[in-house]
Amino acid sequence: METTQIQLIARPHGEPMDTDFAVVKIGLPELEDGDVLLRVLYLSLDPYMRGRMSTAKSYAAPVELGTVMVGATVCEVIESRADSLAPGDVVLSYSGWQTHTVAKARHVRKLDPEAAPISTALGVLGMPGFTAYGGLLEIGRPQRHETVVVAAATGPVGSAVGQIARIKGARAVGIAGGPEKCRALLDEFGFDAAVDHRAPDFEDQLAAAVPDGIDVYFENVGGGVADAVTPLLNRFARIPVCGLVSAYNATEAPTGPDRLPAFMRRILTSSLTVRGFIQDEFVPTRYDDFLRDMSEWIRDGSVAYREDVVVGLENAPEAFRGMLAGRNFGKVLIRIGDR
Amino acid sequence: METTQIQLIARPHGEPMDTDFAVVKIGLPELEDGDVLLRVLYLSLDPYMRGRMSTAKSYAAPVELGTVMVGATVCEVIESRADSLAPGDVVLSYSGWQTHTVAKARHVRKLDPEAAPISTALGVLGMPGFTAYGGLLEIGRPQRHETVVVAAATGPVGSAVGQIARIKGARAVGIAGGPEKCRALLDEFGFDAAVDHRAPDFEDQLAAAVPDGIDVYFENVGGGVADAVTPLLNRFARIPVCGLVSAYNATEAPTGPDRLPAFMRRILTSSLTVRGFIQDEFVPTRYDDFLRDMSEWIRDGSVAYREDVVVGLENAPEAFRGMLAGRNFGKVLIRIGDR
Numbered sequence: 100m101e102t103t104q105i106q107l108i109a110r111p112h113g114e115p116m117d118t119d120f121a122v123v124k125i126g127l128p129e130l131e132d133g134d135v136l137l138r139v140l141y142l143s144l145d146p147y148m149r150g151r152m153s154t155a156k157s158y159a160a161p162v163e164l165g166t167v168m169v170g171a172t173v174c175e176v177i178e179s180r181a182d183s184l185a186p187g188d189v190v191l192s193y194s195g196w197q198t199h200t201v202a203k204a205r206h207v208r209k210l211d212p213e214a215a216p217i218s219t220a221l222g223v224l225g226m227p228g229f230t231a232y233g234g235l236l237e238i239g240r241p242q243r244h245e246t247v248v249v250a251a252a253t254g255p256v257g258s259a260v261g262q263i264a265r266i267k268g269a270r271a272v273g274i275a276g277g278p279e280k281c282r283a284l285l286d287e288f289g290f291d292a293a294v295d296h297r298a299p300d301f302e303d304q305l306a307a308a309v310p311d312g313i314d315v316y317f318e319n320v321g322g323g324v325a326d327a328v329t330p331l332l333n334r335f336a337r338i339p340v341c342g343l344v345s346a347y348n349a350t351e352a353p354t355g356p357d358r359l360p361a362f363m364r365r366i367l368t369s370s371l372t373v374r375g376f377i378q379d380e381f382v383p384t385r386y387d388d389f390l391r392d393m394s395e396w397i398r399d400g401s402v403a404y405r406e407d408v409v410v411g412l413e414n415a416p417e418a419f420r421g422m423l424a425g426r427n428f429g430k431v432l433i434r435i436g437d438r
Numbered sequence: 439m440e441t442t443q444i445q446l447i448a449r450p451h452g453e454p455m456d457t458d459f460a461v462v463k464i465g466l467p468e469l470e471d472g473d474v475l476l477r478v479l480y481l482s483l484d485p486y487m488r489g490r491m492s493t494a495k496s497y498a499a500p501v502e503l504g505t506v507m508v509g510a511t512v513c514e515v516i517e518s519r520a521d522s523l524a525p526g527d528v529v530l531s532y533s534g535w536q537t538h539t540v541a542k543a544r545h546v547r548k549l550d551p552e553a554a555p556i557s558t559a560l561g562v563l564g565m566p567g568f569t570a571y572g573g574l575l576e577i578g579r580p581q582r583h584e585t586v587v588v589a590a591a592t593g594p595v596g597s598a599v600g601q602i603a604r605i606k607g608a609r610a611v612g613i614a615g616g617p618e619k620c621r622a623l624l625d626e627f628g629f630d631a632a633v634d635h636r637a638p639d640f641e642d643q644l645a646a647a648v649p650d651g652i653d654v655y656f657e658n659v660g661g662g663v664a665d666a667v668t669p670l671l672n673r674f675a676r677i678p679v680c681g682l683v684s685a686y687n688a689t690e691a692p693t694g695p696d697r698l699p700a701f702m703r704r705i706l707t708s709s710l711t712v713r714g715f716i717q718d719e720f721v722p723t724r725y726d727d728f729l730r731d732m733s734e735w736i737r738d739g740s741v742a743y744r745e746d747v748v749v750g751l752e753n754a755p756e757a758f759r760g761m762l763a764g765r766n767f768g769k770v771l772i773r774i775g776d777r
Binding site for chain 2 (some may be wrong): 150154155158263318321325333340341342343346349352353354355356357359360362363364365367368369370371372373374375376377380387
């Protein structure tokens with residue numbers, strides 16, 4: 100049995116290029132006791148993968164050159180030597196950018212295709228949804244009538260942040276790129292206000308959208324959006340720092356002026372809380388609550404989600420570049436196998 | 439009855455100059471029912487006062503030009519029209535930089551000169567001590583065997599931070615300017631290690647002093663000390679931001695490179711908590727605990743304190759400049775009246 104995989108073969112300088120990847124066919128090992136053979140149906144593309152392509156110090160080791168790019172997948176079991184799984188079962192795995200894999204059955208999680216569409220295990224009911232839930236509720240702690248702002252707001256994390264904020268009685272203001280996404284924030288996701296960061300008067304529009312200031316800024320982009328948010332933060336505002344996508348492809352040391360002293364002064368004079376996090380730290384205390392709450396919110400319609408499905412493993416590098424640049428519209432999934 | 443007061447007459451540009459202040463004699467009003475006439479014994483000088491001299495947005499309104507500089511004082515009652523106070527009583531007041539004042543009795547707090555030296559109400563048993571206690575215990579939350587780092591460590595806040603950290607079972611590392619202060623950190627205040635930020639190999643010395651990394655950095659200076667600390671922070675480290683003294687006299691926008699992106703990346707990848715605070719937010723929940731704990735720690739010798747007493751109101755501006763530059767050695771007090 101063979102798998103076709105996309106390996107990382109060079110460390111990207113700036114935006115990852117096709118030449119940083121290679122499509123490679125390799126044989127898979129024979130199954131041992133406890134193993135399953137998986138056919139990948141969906142691969143999730145997420146911004147954290149840019150960090151794994153680089154050797155800069157981070158919370159996880161980089162992908163070694165000449166090995167398959169990492170990533171979460173939804174797969175179908177096609178052969179099993181484990182009692183817990185049978186052919187036809189659908190599982191959540193971490194097989195990376197490839198068509199097939201052999202995994203230990205105990206390392207995958209069986210999904211119930213009747214409970215929710217299987218792709219949601221990579222989005223609203225998976226890591227991105229839990230990132231929103233854990234970061235917003237553990238760090239952001241929105242109170243009734245407070246104002247929550249999030250950027251990349253039609254993405255899988257941002258859209259969940261805004262909708263959970265509203266469920267908790269807060270006012271949700273989303274930032275997105277372009278009028279189509281801003282319309283979706285209001286019409287699909289039920290945000291209270293939407294602001295287009297590409298508009299020439301973005302700062303003024305944002306200020307107008309938060310007449311009572313900002314109590315929670317869920318940070319997933321950094322850059323110019325964060326600069327516009329900072330002056331509007333209220334005393335005791337909370338900033339869960341979940342990502343800084345705008346800087347992930349940066350190649351040069353930022354030039355001046357140095358904005359750190361002013362930001363620290365703002366933290367001091369407004370008693371701000373700025374807290375970085377990775378969702379896995381909240382798994383022990385919050386994951387069960389998340390699955391229960393989010394499943395119910397999807398069923399009762401209080402949380403909507405949007406997927407941006409690209410067909411074909413070979414299109415993953417281009418789809419990944421597009422996601423970092425904000426050209427996606429919803430959770431980016433690569434459909435690799437049909438079911 | 440007259441008071442001699444130091445008024446702010448110009449907004450300082452950079453370091454406050456003598457010409458930014460004026461010594462003025464003015465008459466005091468007659469006492470009304472509930473009033474006391476106070477003679478100032480000690481005036482406290484604290485870094486936050488630099489913020490009150492400027493109009494930059496902060497948590498408190500600036501001192502208006504042509505009015506007395508604000509500040510906490512310990513005073514003797516010399517005349518009373520309030521039942522709660524009698525001549526000879528000693529009180530904590532907020533009379534500012536002057537020799538006498540008329541205050542409402544309900545706005546001052548009576549001190550017990552038998553319980554502790556009266557000057558400590560402005561230092562280790564006052565706002566600076568409570569700043570250390572509240573910020574360290576509410577935000578820093580040092581655990582046994584963790585490492586706590588604090589700068590300006592012979593000052594009233596820093597010395598209390600290190601000593602409370604040790605009481606809680608943590609390792610205390612102090613940063614101070616010059617060998618004399620570093621010796622005092624070890625010999626007087628019982629820190630586990632002391633590092634001189636003026637040493638040419640400061641960064642290396644600091645790294646050597648924290649072999650297990652840094653879990654709590656109590657931020658009261660900013661600048662180059664903070665730059666040396668950041669790479670040494672452990673995952674989940676906490677940074678209570680209490681002050682940024684190194685920047686208080688800054689007159690020009692900082693030039694590049696822009697350090698904010700790297701700092702935000704560090705917050706993200708190490709799950710740091712950065713939290714600004716003003717001690718008053720902890721008063722409702724922590725002040726009684728503080729008075730009880732700190733009084734006991736002073737009595738049993740587990741907390742030492744050091745005062746730097748300057749005689750004469752007219753020397754307050756120079757003493758204030760010295761404090762911002764780190765030329766003081768301990769809590770800066772201006773002795774205005776004898777008792």
